[in-house]
Amino acid sequence: MSTDTFSHLSQAADERPDKITVKDLSFHYGDFQALTDINVGISSKAVTAFIGPSGCGKSTFLRCFNRMNDLIPGTRVDGLVTLDDQDIYAPGVDPVDLRRRVGMIFQQPNPFPMSIYDNVAYGPRLHGVKRKAELDEIVERSLERANLWKEVKDILGRNGLSLSGGQQQRLCIARVLAVEPEVMLMDEPCSAIDPTSVQKIEDLMAELTDRITIIIVTHNMQQAARVSEYTAFFLQEVAGEPAVLVEFDRTTNIFTSPKDRRTEDYITGRFG
Amino acid sequence: MTRSAEDSQASMPDSADPVSMTSGEQGSLRLVSRATHIKELALKNLFLLCAFVAVMGVVLIFAFVGLRGWPIFAEVGPIAFLGGADWSPTVGQYGIWPLIYGSLVVMSGALVIGTPLAVGTAIFLSEIATPRVRGIVRPAVELLAGIPSVIYGFFGLLILRPIVARLSDGLGFGAVTGWLILAIMIVPTIATLSEDALRSIPDGIREASYAMGATTWQTIYRVLVPAAKIGIIDAIILGMGRAIGETMAVLMVVGNAPHIPDSVTEPIATLTTQIVMDMPYAAGMHRTALFGMAIILFGVSMGLVALVRLLSKLQSSMDAGR
Numbered sequence: 156m157s158t159d160t161f162s163h164l165s166q167a168a169d170e171r172p173d174k175i176t177v178k179d180l181s182f183h184y185g186d187f188q189a190l191t192d193i194n195v196g197i198s199s200k201a202v203t204a205f206i207g208p209s210g211c212g213k214s215t216f217l218r219c220f221n222r223m224n225d226l227i228p229g230t231r232v233d234g235l236v237t238l239d240d241q242d243i244y245a246p247g248v249d250p251v252d253l254r255r256r257v258g259m260i261f262q263q264p265n266p267f268p269m270s271i272y273d274n275v276a277y278g279p280r281l282h283g284v285k286r287k288a289e290l291d292e293i294v295e296r297s298l299e300r301a302n303l304w305k306e307v308k309d310i311l312g313r314n315g316l317s318l319s320g321g322q323q324q325r326l327c328i329a330r331v332l333a334v335e336p337e338v339m340l341m342d343e344p345c346s347a348i349d350p351t352s353v354q355k356i357e358d359l360m361a362e363l364t365d366r367i368t369i370i371i372v373t374h375n376m377q378q379a380a381r382v383s384e385y386t387a388f389f390l391q392e393v394a395g396e397p398a399v400l401v402e403f404d405r406t407t408n409i410f411t412s413p414k415d416r417r418t419e420d421y422i423t424g425r426f427g
Numbered sequence: 428m429t430r431s432a433e434d435s436q437a438s439m440p441d442s443a444d445p446v447s448m449t450s451g452e453q454g455s456l457r458l459v460s461r462a463t464h465i466k467e468l469a470l471k472n473l474f475l476l477c478a479f480v481a482v483m484g485v486v487l488i489f490a491f492v493g494l495r496g497w498p499i500f501a502e503v504g505p506i507a508f509l510g511g512a513d514w515s516p517t518v519g520q521y522g523i524w525p526l527i528y529g530s531l532v533v534m535s536g537a538l539v540i541g542t543p544l545a546v547g548t549a550i551f552l553s554e555i556a557t558p559r560v561r562g563i564v565r566p567a568v569e570l571l572a573g574i575p576s577v578i579y580g581f582f583g584l585l586i587l588r589p590i591v592a593r594l595s596d597g598l599g600f601g602a603v604t605g606w607l608i609l610a611i612m613i614v615p616t617i618a619t620l621s622e623d624a625l626r627s628i629p630d631g632i633r634e635a636s637y638a639m640g641a642t643t644w645q646t647i648y649r650v651l652v653p654a655a656k657i658g659i660i661d662a663i664i665l666g667m668g669r670a671i672g673e674t675m676a677v678l679m680v681v682g683n684a685p686h687i688p689d690s691v692t693e694p695i696a697t698l699t700t701q702i703v704m705d706m707p708y709a710a711g712m713h714r715t716a717l718f719g720m721a722i723i724l725f726g727v728s729m730g731l732v733a734l735v736r737l738l739s740k741l742q743s744s745m746d747a748g749r
């Protein structure tokens with residue numbers, strides 16, 4: 156939809172309907188403007204990667220999609236963000252319901268200090284699922300999809316914190332999947348964990364896109380190239396000034412024939 | 428104390444180790460001067476002495492109370508002493524069950540009223556209050572801990588007692604007035620320690636819960652309170668210790684009748700209040716019985732401290748993931 160507003164940025168969004176669209180978005184932390192004038196469409200049931208140097212506002216932008224920035228006092232979002240054509244910042248929209256539909260994985264694995272089972276059952280219980288049989292089934296299915304079931308099926312009662320970092324991250328993914336989100340936001344999910352788990356997470360991302368739209372922030376460009384179909388490159392050119400979306404396109408185009416000089420410089424490692 | 432121990436440990440090998448001594452002569456490493464070395468050693472021993480005095484204090488008090496109170500168990504017998512329902516020391520009846528009962532009743536009621544108040548305060552401070560509001564409320568709560576208990580006693584005697592009296596058709600001396608005053612007195616202990624426990628939970632946990640679509644309230648009672656559970660239980664146990672040991676404020680409002688009353692608004696006595704009441708004039712076996720009661724109080728507080736230690740061990744093994 157409305158691809159013409161950012162057709163100068165991409166020819167990418169015309170193949171699948173957009174799950175999320177962003178128009179003229181600016182973001183402020185108090186007086187500091189972190190993002191300006193962002194326009195982008197996130198394709199449904201695909202993986203989109205956000206890349207760019209550290210501090211250029213990737214996390215900030217990602218957190219606009221589930222309104223996590225609402226929790227930080229003094230922040231302001233201008234512009235339009237829609238999920239399935241619905242303005243998520245419209246008055247009356249319940250951020251709690253939005254966050255069920257748009258799940259989030261953080262850089263630091265953050266399982267709750269409770270059993271593996273209770274971690275995964277947390278979301279369903281919040282939303283009123285009480286029956287043991289139903290919860291059992293959700294827990295197993297979610298852990299399966301998070302590539303963790305085999306490792307933990309005999310220790311479901313154990314504290315989630317007793318798992319390794321990589322397992323904890325997959326537990327967090329299972330916890331999100333348990334509420335059947337439509338979108339999963341992943342903020343550098345692999346930067347604090349072991350390579351085996353990274354592999355497993357990249358595998359499961361590919362499997363999940365049959366149902367889920369994924370946005371992943373990563374500063375590992377190989378990872379972006381491996382897992383994503385689309386890539387957005389962000390850059391804050393002057394310290395203290397807001398960051399912009401420099402280029403958004405199919406990942407293959409970004410990595411083989413970027414249109415913007417700055418993208419090329421970043422991809423080839425000339426800065427950042 | 429630990430800092431200085433570390434410092435001296437870090438610097439000692441230099442002066443003791445012959446290898447570094449030679450390299451010092453070659454001018455690459457400076458030796459610790461003799462004066463510094465002696466100062467470090469002296470400080471270390473000074474701190475050791477402080478710790479020793481504190482420990483000796485506990486040991487001496489325990490020995491003193493134990494020796495003075497022991498005969499009551501030997502001569503009256505533990506069952507007649509602890510379980511006896513009649514406290515009439517003038518006629519040779521040394522049953523302290525009414526006093527144990529009084530201590531338990533006064534403490535339990537205070538906990539039942541004070542704990543929700545204190546944990547609620549802790550949750551407010553850690554999860555709800557803005558930094559500015561917290562900056563006002565937290566010191567106010569801490570101030571409660573610093574008020575001398577005789578002042579609480581006055582407050583109880585002059586303000587709470589008349590209210591209880593009006594509502595109960597009595598004089599207002601009794602367990603209920605004790606509950607109210609003790610409930611306020613244990614709030615700072617429980618609230619500040621519980622708040623510390625809540626604040627030690629990493630923010631990532633809160634973010635995770637909100638990102639799952641939980642409300643603030645759901646985050647508090649489904650994630651944060653369970654996560655801080657052991658710290659909160661610790662706090663309650665320490666509050667319990669404060670409640671059972673409190674003497675002056677309780678003495679001023681409970682009426683001090685050493686028998687088991689029919690109602691919570693009638694006069695009652697506790698172990699601590701009875702000791703204070705009787706100590707000035709008690710002699711012989713009566714005096715021994717008071718020391719026997721002190722042994723019980725000592726035992727209870729040791730038990731509570733042991734419980735807290737056990738729980739924090741449990742916590743650290745849980746943090747380590749079992």
Ligand SMILES: Nc1ncnc2c1ncn2[C@@H]1O[C@H](COP(=O)(O)OP(=O)(O)O)[C@@H](O)[C@H]1O
Nearest residue numbers: 184187189208209210211212213214215216227
């Ligand atoms: N809570 C905050 N308050 C104020 N400024 C923030 C906050 N979080 C991030 N920033 C600033 O916003 C900019 C973008 O940060 P971030 O989105 O974390 O970048 P990235 O994820 O790309 O590394 C940085 O300049 C950072 O200092």
Ligand SMILES: [Mg+2]
Nearest residue numbers: 213214215342
């Ligand atoms: Mg970031």
